[in-house]
Amino acid sequence: MATATVSGDRQKELWRRLGEVNDPELDEPITEMGFVERGEVKGDGSVEIDFRLPTYWCSPNFAFLMLDGVRKALDQLSWSPAYRVKLHDHMFAEEVNRGMEAGKAFGDIFAVLAEDQDLGALRETFAMKAFKRRQEALLRGLKAHGLTDREILGMDLPAYDVARFEPGEAAKQKPRYRAALLERFPGRRADEPVFVTWEGRPVPPAALSAYLAELRGVRINMEFNGALCRGLKQTRYKELDVVDGEPTLVDFIMDRVPVRVAPTA
Amino acid sequence: MYRTPEGKDIFIVDGHTHFWDGSPENQKNIHGKQFIECFYAYHTGLSPKEQLWEKSKFEKYSADDLYRDLFIDGPDDVAIVQSTYLKDFYKNGFNTIERNAEVAKRYPERFIVNGAFDPRDGEKALEYIHFLKETYNVKGVKMYTAEWNGASKGWKLTDPDAYKCFELCDRLGIRNIHVHKGPTILPLSKDAFDVHDVDHAATDFQGLNWIIEHCGLPRLDDFCWIATQETNVYGGLAVALPFIHARPRYFGEVIAELLFWLGPEKILFGSDYAIWTPRWLVEKFWAYQIPQDIAAERGVQLTDEIKEKILGLNAARLYNIDIEAKKKALASSPFSIAAE
Numbered sequence: 001m002a003t004a005t006v007s008g009d010r011q012k013e014l015w016r017r018l019g020e021v022n023d024p025e026l027d028e029p030i031t032e033m034g035f036v037e038r039g040e041v042k043g044d045g046s047v048e049i050d051f052r053l054p055t056y057w058c059s060p061n062f063a064f065l066m067l068d069g070v071r072k073a074l075d076q077l078s079w080s081p082a083y084r085v086k087l088h089d090h091m092f093a094e095e096v097n098r099g100m101e102a103g104k105a106f107g108d109i110f111a112v113l114a115e116d117q118d119l120g121a122l123r124e125t126f127a128m129k130a131f132k133r134r135q136e137a138l139l140r141g142l143k144a145h146g147l148t149d150r151e152i153l154g155m156d157l158p159a160y161d162v163a164r165f166e167p168g169e170a171a172k173q174k175p176r177y178r179a180a181l182l183e184r185f186p187g188r189r190a191d192e193p194v195f196v197t198w199e200g201r202p203v204p205p206a207a208l209s210a211y212l213a214e215l216r217g218v219r220i221n222m223e224f225n226g227a228l229c230r231g232l233k234q235t236r237y238k239e240l241d242v243v244d245g246e247p248t249l250v251d252f253i254m255d256r257v258p259v260r261v262a263p264t265a
Numbered sequence: 266m267y268r269t270p271e272g273k274d275i276f277i278v279d280g281h282t283h284f285w286d287g288s289p290e291n292q293k294n295i296h297g298k299q300f301i302e303c304f305y306a307y308h309t310g311l312s313p314k315e316q317l318w319e320k321s322k323f324e325k326y327s328a329d330d331l332y333r334d335l336f337i338d339g340p341d342d343v344a345i346v347q348s349t350y351l352k353d354f355y356k357n358g359f360n361t362i363e364r365n366a367e368v369a370k371r372y373p374e375r376f377i378v379n380g381a382f383d384p385r386d387g388e389k390a391l392e393y394i395h396f397l398k399e400t401y402n403v404k405g406v407k408m409y410t411a412e413w414n415g416a417s418k419g420w421k422l423t424d425p426d427a428y429k430c431f432e433l434c435d436r437l438g439i440r441n442i443h444v445h446k447g448p449t450i451l452p453l454s455k456d457a458f459d460v461h462d463v464d465h466a467a468t469d470f471q472g473l474n475w476i477i478e479h480c481g482l483p484r485l486d487d488f489c490w491i492a493t494q495e496t497n498v499y500g501g502l503a504v505a506l507p508f509i510h511a512r513p514r515y516f517g518e519v520i521a522e523l524l525f526w527l528g529p530e531k532i533l534f535g536s537d538y539a540i541w542t543p544r545w546l547v548e549k550f551w552a553y554q555i556p557q558d559i560a561a562e563r564g565v566q567l568t569d570e571i572k573e574k575i576l577g578l579n580a581a582r583l584y585n586i587d588i589e590a591k592k593k594a595l596a597s598s599p600f601s602i603a604a605e
Contacts, residue, residue: 055306056299091296213562217486220518224483227512231310232303 010041010079017076018049021069024123025062026226027130033226034233035066037088047074047083053090054233060092061122064110067096071106128198129218131184134177136215139195139208141170149205153195160194266592267340267547267576275551275573276588278580279335279344279543281443281478281503281535284368285360288325296413297354308540311507316545326539328368336375339543341536342577342595343374343586347407347443348381353414366401374594377584379405379443384427385414391433398437404584405441405476406434410462422462428469435472441583442466446488447479447504460487467495474583476533479504480523489526499583500527502575503535509549517555524565533583534576547576 018039019031030036030051038050049070053063067085074083085100087093099109110119142152142163155163160178165171182188185200196202203211267275287301305323322330335341346369351359358364362380369376380397382390397403411419420427422444434442446460460481467475478501481488492498500523508516523532534550536543554560555567581588 055303056296057303091299209562216518217489217522220485220515220522221483223515224485224519227508227515228307228310231511232306234310 007041007043010045010077011039013077014039014041014047017073018070021066021073022130023062023229024065024069024126024130026222026229027126027133028226030066030070033229036070041081045079045081047077047081049074049083049085050088051085052088052233054229056089056091058090060090060096060110061119063087063090063092063096064106064119065123065126068106127180127184129222131177131180131198132215132218133222134173134180135195136212136219137169137173138177139212139215141165141168141173144170149208153193153203153205153208155194156192157188157190157194266342266595267551269551269569273569275340275547276577276581276592277341277343277543277547278534278577278584278586279339279341279536279538280476280501280533280580282331282335282341282344282346282538283349283360283540284328284331284346284365285349285539286325286355286357286364287323287359288321291325291355291357291359293354293356297351297359300351300354300359304540307504311511312541313510313545316542318539323539328371331368331538332372332375334542334544335536335538336372339536340547341375341543342591343377343581344538345377345379345405345535345580345584347379349407349409349412349445350381350383351409351412353412362397362401362403372598374591374598377404379403379407379441380439381407381409382430383412383414383420384424384430385417385420387426390426390430394430394433394437394439398439403439405443406439407478408442408444410445422466427466431466431470431473435470440472441474441476442470443476443478443501445478446481446484460484460491463488463498464491464495467491467498471497473497474499476501476583478535480519482519485519485522489522492531493526499531499533499579501533501535503537504540506534506536506546506550507541509546509553513553514556514559516553517559520567521555521559521563521565524567524571525563529571529574530579532575533580550576 015031018036019029021030022028023030023033023035026033033054035051035053036049037052038048040048042048051067051070053066067087070085074081074085087096090096096109100106107119139152142155143149145163145165157178163174165174181194184198185196193202197211267277269275285301287297287304289298292298292301301324305320308323309317318326333339335344346365347360348362348365349360362378365376365378369378378401380394380401380403382393382397384390386393397406408422410421413419422431431442434440444463446463460477463475463477463481467473474497475495476499477488477492480500480502482505488500492500505516505519508519520532534547536546551572553567555565560566577588580586
């Protein structure tokens with residue numbers, strides 16, 4: 001039983017870490033998108049990951065960013081396990097898997113595939129989109145709460161932290177926006193406004209409507225991909241059915257991980 | 266013809282349809298298999314349950330299926346059938362002009378057949394454009410910039426070879442250039458569905474109409490920006506429209522953006538048949554209203570008059586379809602009588 005608990009704790013930790021990896025294009029956790037088909041802690045503590053994207057054609061640089069994220073997540077596991085990550089059914093799966101097995105650095109494997117792509121710039125673009133999308137959810141949430149534009153735009157971090165939302169998009173994005181803000185502006189003082197543009201400029205209350213319209217454009221694009229990817233993933237691999245969220249402790253103890261839940265109609 | 270619940274007849278031009286063969290027999294390699302599977306995933310992911318097809322029918326359907334789904338069960342009056350060759354993936358091509366022209370010959374009043382060419386073929390592409398004009402008298406072409414061609418995994422509208430082709434199209438009166446700009450897939454580093462090349466090409470070729478299929482989604486903001494500046498850029502609703510079923514509020518946001526930026530004259534209906542059939546799309550679109558808060562924020566409404574433009578009048582203008590004459594011709598067509 002003690003062993004089962006240890007392995008259960010490790011499974012939990014594994015899924016928690018994987019859940020922190022986002023699809024960079026959608027800003028949604030890869031575990032929620034169902035891209036991690038299998039994540040298993042073996043008896044010897046080593047970890048095996050099977051990773052599958054919604055289409056064979058997904059851009060390799062997006063695949064790279066996610067697999068790189070998975071690797072970083074695995075490197076942070078408390079028991080420092082050996083691990084194997086396998087990409088399935090992607091047009092470059094073979095090259096990627098071979099490279100990974102040969103112990104090649106990720107950058108080297110993908111440099112060949114991604115030609116002249118500047119992944120640093122791509123990361124920056126995605127970070128900006130995530131920042132904007134999360135921010136929009138909070139701005140709309142606060143407006144729906146009845147706060148005036150002036151109140152919202154004058155909000156500082158302590159005020160932000162005590163705000164409470166009904167379950168929904170704003171509630172979900174609240175900690176995520178906080179993280180994005182502090183990552184973007186690490187030296188931010190607590191009394192500075194929470195809602196500024198990606199460039200760090202304040203938004204005048206009179207300009208909030210126009211600014212929200214701009215943010216909505218960002219979200220519309222990201223949602224399009226998200227909805228499409230979910231649909232494609234569901235259809236393409238419905239025979240396997242993906243892990244939906246975090247398994248519970250019971251599942252780990254009963255060795256039922258990953259749980260394969262039938263989609264709810 | 267679509268008859269609304271209020272009894273009004275609406276003329277429908279379906280701007281984006283296909284007559285493909287994605288069957289295993291025609292697949293050249295794994296890429297061909299994966300390509301049609303990706304389409305099938307779109308189909309199953311966004312269609313109402315009762316509209317789903319078997320995989321085998323989806324891979325290869327008959328000319329009769331096509332005719333029935335568009336014009337008998339479906340409300341289309343005229344369908345623009347696009348060509349997408351994908352010769353690196355399919356032995357006889359995926360959706361060639363020969364195959365399209367064959368079915369159009371049986372029902373000449375119903376179809377407008379568009380060609381396709383690949384600028385990377387250089388001189389041969391120019392010869393081929395002449396061939397398309399002389400043989401099929403095409404009025405439009407479909408450009409699939411992510412198409413593979415040997416070592417190349419895609420091209421841009423602004424490539425010098427592409428410009429030579431567009432100059433020729435302009436000279437020959439091939440006015441309607443449908444460009445696929447949709448979800449991000451390959452090729453690799455260069456995003457072949459990035460919409461910025463449209464900006465340059467549309468500016469440099471004012472005599473051509475640039476119809477951007479899928480409205481550039483998921484790059485709607487870029488697309489809107491370009492289409493607002495360029496008077497000759499249009500948006501095709503294929504792939505955006507099916508969200509009206511799965512995620513109606515989301516569709517409301519998309520159409521509100523398009524109406525705000527492009528206006529009602531520059532949006533074109535397209536079913537993307539056989540990924541989706543037109544009947545349910547037209548019915549749902551006619552019944553649709555943009556949610557109040559979104560409409561208020563953008564200051565736009567989807568009125569009946571605007572719907573009529575999107576469903577047919579706009580495309581009819583681009584393709585010089587005389588609607589009254591066409592109605593008469595269709596009324597005397599034995600097929601439409603047989604159907605009713």
